[in-house]
Amino acid sequence: MILNNPSPGRPLTLTQRWSTLFTVLLAIGMFGLGLVLRAQITGAVAEYEDTRIGIRLTYPEKWLQDTNSGDYVFRVRDMTRAGFKTTIQISVQPVSSLTTERNVADQLARSRVLTLQDYRVLSISQSTLRDIPIEIVRYTYNDQSTSPFLQSFSTVVEGQDILTIQRGQAIIISFRAAADSFEDEYPVFDAFLSDLEF
Amino acid sequence: MQMSSNVKLRYFSQVVALCCLLLVVVMVPGTAQESVASPGQDVDRLKRATVFITQVESENLTTTCIGTGTLVSYDGLILTNAHHSVLSDSCPGDILFVSLTLTVGEAPVPKYRAEVVQSDIGLDLALLRITQDFDGRILERDSLPILPFVTLASELSVGIDDTVTMIGYPDIGNSPLNSPRGTLTSFVAERSGGDQSWLKVLTAGAESIPGTMSGGGVFSRDGELVGVLTSAPTPSGTSSTDCAIIEDSNVDGFINNNDRCVPLGGFISVARSVEFARPLVQAAALDLQVTSLTTPSFNVQTQGTPSISTPFFAPAVVNNQPTTVLRSAPAGTDSLFLFFDYRNMTPETVYEVRVTVDGIPNEALSLPPVRWSGGTNGLWYIGSAGQTRPNGRYEFRVFVDGELAMDAPAAIDVGGPALEQPQFANVTFGLLDQNGNLGGSGYVLPTGNTATARFIHRNMTPGQSWTSIWSFNGQRITASQVTSAWQDTGDINTTITNLQPAGGLQPGNYRLELFIDNSLSALGDFIVAGAQVGPLARVFTNIEFRRAESLTAEPNQTPGTNFPDGAHTLYAYFDWEQIEAGTLWTVQWSVDNQVFYRQTAPWSAPQSGSDFTMQLTAPGGLPDGTYKLELLINDILLTENEVSIGIGQLPIDRFNQSEGVRVRGQIVDVETNQGIEGVAFLVISELFSLEDFTWAENQLYALAITDREGYFEVDRPLEFDAPYSVLVEVDGYLPLGVDGFEISRARLAEEGGNPLELRIELTHD
Amino acid sequence: MSFSTPPLIAPPKEEAIYPYRRVWRSLIQETILIVVICGVVFVVFQYIGIDLPALVERGLILLLAFLPLILWFLFSRFAETRVPEPRSGLNTTLMLSALSAAAIGVPLVNTVVQPAEWLSLEAAPVRILGYTLTAGIVQEFIKFLVVRYVSGPRALRIRDDSIAYCIAAAVGYMTVLNLIYVVNHAATPDMVALRVLHHMSINVAGSLIMSYGIAQTWFGRVNPLLMPLTLLVAALINGLAIPLRSGFANASLGLTSAIASPIFSLAFSTGIVTVAIGLVLFFYNVVEEQERISRESGSRL
CATH class of the missing domain: 3.40.1000.10 (Mog1/PsbP, alpha/beta/alpha sandwich)
Incomplete structure (x- = not known):
């Protein structure tokens, strides 16, 4: 079964846009949490x-x-x-x-x-x-x-x-x-x- | 055909037998010398604790003397000979470099500088302490690593024919350690140390022990230090075998006979018993310094050349006195001592005794050149007890500073039956009480009118001529000479004789000589000193102690015997009566019954006086303990007193442990197989588990850091069967830890003995 | 005259020619080969102890570092040229992923954040969390960005395209990781083989999971949180795999030694990539089956 992208040249759907946004936000957020974790571990006293x-x-x-x-x-x-x-x-x-x-x-x-x-x-x-x-x-x-x-x-x-x-x-x-x-x-x-x- | 087969078979069996024999011959010596490992002996540890000492002149950094030493404490105390380490005319260097065997099998590498902290020139023993790095940088106690060291045998635990290991450097520092195994062939007795003053040693293959091993250790099968190899180079020993010219000491561009010759010493065959070293080690370990503050009134320095006289033999020694005088000894004699008077000897004097039996040199009975340990003047003996001697004519020749010091050798014949000859023996001295009993301490008499001697007589026949002569300070008292015919004493085998000089007994050294038919049969020495208290002499009185806050502070006015708040410096005072100048007296300090100072010296203060002052101090203050001061003459304890400081007990030094499991190894990156530098290998005390460990240093038993190749060595030996925890942590790698890191003796033996080698692979993410 | 009736021959069935390269087949082939080659190298060098000349050994190490790339070229990139509808931009994806890894990803993780320095001594849960939030998220996010903004959405025609591009990004990223490892560590070939396998497993696993999120977001009707969720899972896979792999291989300290067990690392990495391929393949099959059913039911209606 071949499912072609029905509209490869079309603009992104709303779901795709939100997904991308959420993905970027999640990545930034997670990385930020990583830095916080790092600071907590290295700064433990x-x-x-x-x-x-x-x-x-x-x-x-x-x-x-x-x-x-x-x-x-x-x-x-x-x-x-x-x-x-x-x-x-x-x-x-x-x-x-x-x-x-x-x-x-x-x-x-x-x-x-x-x-x-x-x-x-x-x-x-x-x-x-x-x-x-x-x-x-x-x-x-x-x-x-x-x-x-x-x-x-x-x-x-x-x-x-x-x-x-x-x-x-x-x-x-x-x-x-x-x-x-x-x-x-x-x-x-x-x-x-x-x-x-x- | 059949015959041919038999011949071939026989030939074949002979070849096999020969091969087996050859194999055994080849293997046995190696087995005997190398592979017989004593159960408690960790040779690797002993080797690591052996150091090479180079004495150097600071002016042009040329070598002046060399020798071997042994680390006897973890904080850098080195026991060695004095003759190659203490500044002297023959060894004028003022810097001591200490080289360590970093890798067993390689030559030593200079690492540190040391200073002499205790020494006894006569005993030829010195204690050095590592105080500086090789470059001269001062090493504080805390910055010095815990060094491998050996323990002194608690008592001389070796006997004749026991196996011993001798460790030292065989040359001027070019070769690795030499550690021949051998046997203790005999003990040599001396006036200064009793029956076991010297240990005669012989290597298994009877190879010579080079003089550069002097100062090295002799170890028992348990790995304890029992002796210090000793061979003092004679002042005249400047032959090429006794010294080596190795540097351009006069900086003329050439190395020739004009340059300094570094004394190497002759071949070694004796070791100084470690018993002599114990007080020095104790004093050095506690940093204790004893100083006499009373100014000498008399110069008791020697004047004139050393000499010996009046040699004779005795079968036994009691209280340093000969029991009797021997003319000959029966077969089976196992004790024989040569006595002689000596004068003008100094600690630097080197003496040697060569013995021949029927004209053939006997190494076992001879004493090689060693330092003099007997003071200036007196009666000396050397010999041995409990060692059966073969029959023959024994001739003893005593050499002083390389020169024969006797007109004729002292000779005695051993052999034949025991003869029932007239004989006097066992002279003791004292005062007679009203009942006619002899009282007193035996060899120290008070000043008074009369000295009485009692002696044993055997096989005397009535009418036999005998003579007694008393001497005072080396001069016979002519008036005291009494010659008479022996009278029958019935069943009583002792008799007495008196000295009643005009004007009474003056303080000084006395001797009684007893002759039978004009032949010396017995003699005894005693000292007169002090006032009379009953039969005893009151020589030293009123020992009292005062404390001071510092070395320079004045002592408190109030004496005491208990200073609970500690003391930096302790002053001891005592009064004295009637001591003749030059009288040998002994002062002995001990702490918690461990002697740390004992010195016998000629009396140099006025004849009577008060407040003779001694100072006992330590740089960091006196450690807590119970200190005892004892004053003796002729080894007779005359007075003593003790003082308690702090808790009255020496603190326990938890690092002072040399036995156990030595752990070392390498920590590597598992992916590169290369060592990781700077990794901490933490051994947590058995009182804590990994979970309990809160990263406090007092929870650690030991700590090791890896070097650039990833190698590490735990500086303290781990105790057997103690459940330590081990933690290996370094940033970037996964940690490794284990509780119950417990090693038994059996397990250590399974792993091949000390040191326990670990290979640790670390993983990273 | 006689004649016989000609036999009735069924006309040939018209086959549906698949115009695209089959990514699963390529991926499985590459994975199996990497596992086998790395396994053989590990066994040979670890247990047989073969000793090669230094130059040959260095060459072998470089070959191992480039192994995923070479196999990808052989089984994916060249195969792409033999199909009617080749995917374009795979080279670009790979190159950009590699460049991003070299310029951003690896420096950010290894030089700036340095999780290995401060996580190595922590407890396992903290280590997993730490690697997820640092190395994992950085790696997967960079690959996502490359695929999302460089390759897609124009290049995404079918679901499998998502896999192809994500795997291309993964190969680029892992090649950089491999190269940085062999350049900075004087490791033996067996250890390089393990590291290559480890990099392959975490990148392939993460990228496959991420590809599922992208594919579903592009071709399915899904919640917009699915794609971030797959990024989270991909980062978590990294966060799990990095500390667990070293943890399995790490030695336990005994009385005489602490010898690591790298064989567990080999097994773990192989397991990770196998499970990831199996699971994601299963998910792809499920959603395609669901779509087929819904399409068929839609056409009947």
């Missing part, structure tokens, strides 16, 4: 609060969280990321009444140059974080595989410290990511800062 230090924050879900180190009071790492694990950490240092954020930045640079390979400060600038004056230090260094029995190339890491002095202690909020993905990852840090209360 977990909450953390430490009343002893006085911080409350959210961090990306499924990032490995650690508070058991002497070097920092809080650290999260994106362990599911291949290569260098993007890291956000908060550390505190005692300061005197004369210490400024700039002093802390310089002291950090002096100590890190001994422990981090090719540590270089890229810039130091002043800004505010919700009306709190902060010092922003951007830096870079080479991260190496920790296990001596494995073979890995160094990763160029870009980092940013946000330094502020609160209640007699310097609070250092650090964000580190592989240099080639630093900008892509930075929104995560932005979101972290926007939720951070200290």
Whole structure:
């Protein structure tokens, strides 16, 4: 049985027009939902609060969280990321009444140059974080595989410290990511800062 | 025809038998040396924990000394010899490079720099800690990976003829590890460490153990470290076999005899018992540092050349004293010790004992060149117990710094029946009470008027001439010499003799020598110090402890024995009475009954005084624990006290575990078959399942990240039969996870033993 | 003189000559060949472990990537030239689909949305939903747009035309996916074969379903929501097939290994395309039968 299109040259019927419109709308809508789903999944957060230090924050879900180190009071790492694990950490240092954020930045640079390979400060600038004056230090260094029995190339890491002095202690909020993905990852840090209360 | 068949058959059977014999001959040595794996021994782990140490001068980065070491903790503590790692005239380098065996079967690769954190020059042991990356970048404790390490045997668990494995680097770093198996042939006793001071080892094929393996480990069948291979290069050992010129150290463009010769050491045949290393390891692991703050009043440094004198033999040793003096020994003698006096020795002094039996060198009884561990002056012994010796004439020659230090060899004949000769033995010292009983600690007497010695006599006949002579600080007291005829003592086999010098007993070292018919038959040393309290000497008193908030802070005024809020630095004070300068005294610190500091040194403070001060500290503050300070002379405990810090118990180090399942492997992309870099292999503690895992680091037991080829190594061994969970997750690939990742010993054996190799294929959408 | 009666011969029955290429036959032939070739390559390389010179292997991989296109040319495009009423614009459809895939579809999915990056660690329902709303909808919508605005409506004369054009769009799209895969992954031939089969299965399945919606919208009296519904189903098929295929193939972690099972991927992809062809063929038959019945009943009246 051969059924020819009775009118191949004719204009589209109303049903065909509506169908096309609905199809286009559905496709756009579904894709939009897909983007929403993506945002929900990538933006999922977990909450953390430490009343002893006085911080409350959210961090990306499924990032490995650690508070058991002497070097920092809080650290999260994106362990599911291949290569260098993007890291956000908060550390505190005692300061005197004369210490400024700039002093802390310089002291950090002096100590890190001994422990981090090719540590270089890229810039130091002043800004505010919700009306709190902060010092922003951007830096870079080479991260190496920790296990001596494995073979890995160094990763160029870009980092940013946000330094502020609160209640007699310097609070250092650090964000580190592989240099080639630093900008892509930075929104995560932005979101972290926007939720951070200290 | 029939005969021909029989001949052929016989010929054929002979050929088959010969082939079988050849096969057995070819296979047996290999089997004996290589494939007999001890049940508890993970040779791969032992090899990975063995490092090559290169001491380098920072000025022109030329090599000064080399040796082997063994990692004894996960955080980078290396046990090795002091002679090739501690800065000295023969090893003037100030940088220590640590090379690891990254791939078993290949030469070591430099990875880190280390620093000496504990050392005992005389014992020739040093503890290094990895503190910097190869490029000099400081490595903080947290940034150092968990390294493979070996455990020290809890007690010397090997016996004579036990199989041991020796691991070390056979040359100047060009070759892979050498790990010959061998046997422990005997123990060598020494004054400083008792019957098991040295372990004599011999490889299965009697091959020589090169000197560069010095500092390497000797491991029991269970894989525990029982000894440190030791061979000190003699100062005069500059022959081409003892040292190697490998670099243009004077930068003249040539490598010739004008350049530095890197000492290699002679062939090794002994290992220092790991018992000596335990305090050093404990102190280094806890970062504890003991410092004496009391300024020395006297210089007790050695002056003059080292020498030895008065060699004699004894059949046994009691409290470091010879029981009696032997002229000959009967057949079947299994214990024999050579005693001699020594003077002006230093920890850098190298001594050696060569023994011949009927003129033939006996390697089993000889001691190769090793460092001196006995202090400056005193009475020394070397020998062995419990090892039957063949009959013959034994001649001992002692060499000091490569030179023969005796006019004539000390000789003794072993063989024949036991002779019933007159003999004195077992000299002990004390004070007589009113009932005529000898009291006291035996070898430390208080100052007073009289010292009494009691000794055993055998086979003495009445009227036989005997002599007693007392000595003070190495000088015989002529007036004390008494020669008399032996009187019948009936059934009593002990007798006493007294010393009553004019002006009383002065503090110092005393000796009683007993002669029979002008032949030395017994002797004993004792020390006089302190005031008299009954028969005992009160030498050290009033040990008290004070805490300080920091290394530089002043200690609290109030002493205490319990500091529940911890302490950064601890000060110990004690008073002392009547100690002669140069008297050897021992200070011993322990925490939770584990000794971490023991030092015997000549007394250098005034004769009496108060508040001798010692400082105990650690960079990060003292760990919680119960600390004990003991003060000894002649191994006699004179006083002790302890102090509790924090909870009074050492914290448990959960990483300090070397036994278990070592897991490593490769994670690959299933489609490309190529390794995936940067994948996290998470081992979740047995307390949590995958469902319970909330991505908190304290829920993890271990963590590994793959390298550029996708290889990973879990840095902590997994405990047997513990149900871990494992999670492998990386963006872009489907995750893999499993609960109940539990491995038994049997399963590990089925899989070929350690390490357990995993191949993990990841799939992506 | 005698003569015999000539035998009565029935006049030849006038056959209705079908003027168009039979798309189902071409499609089934191409599908079977792809399944067989990919299956053979997979078995040979996965289980026999044949080792080819690098250049030959590279050539084989490229051949596999172009396999759907080659078979389509052989069984569909050339066949089109031998029928009285060939379909025009198939080449254009294929090319535009391929270009759209290369220029829009693949970059949008792989570079912008990157569902594999954030969906791989999620639970299965989320993964299915995620792929449906991203990779699935983008792929099927692009192919729909190509067919709808480039080929149709003037080219659509019969229902089967919808299949022909949708399959042409699918071949263009899958060829780009194949090429991008082989260029960006140093995969072995067995894995390329699986990937080619996977791309073929999801594209053919999706396009067949979409073709049904287009055909019904053009030739039947249906609700205007049918076409969007078929797009949704086509996207859902993608959303199901992408995570389920890798899920089936994924390894389970044991004490000593975690070895993937790609054979399940082969079976799954084959199953998907077989079921899709069977179902859509069934639907086409049902609606054509319904139309025949209604036409016959209409003519009787």
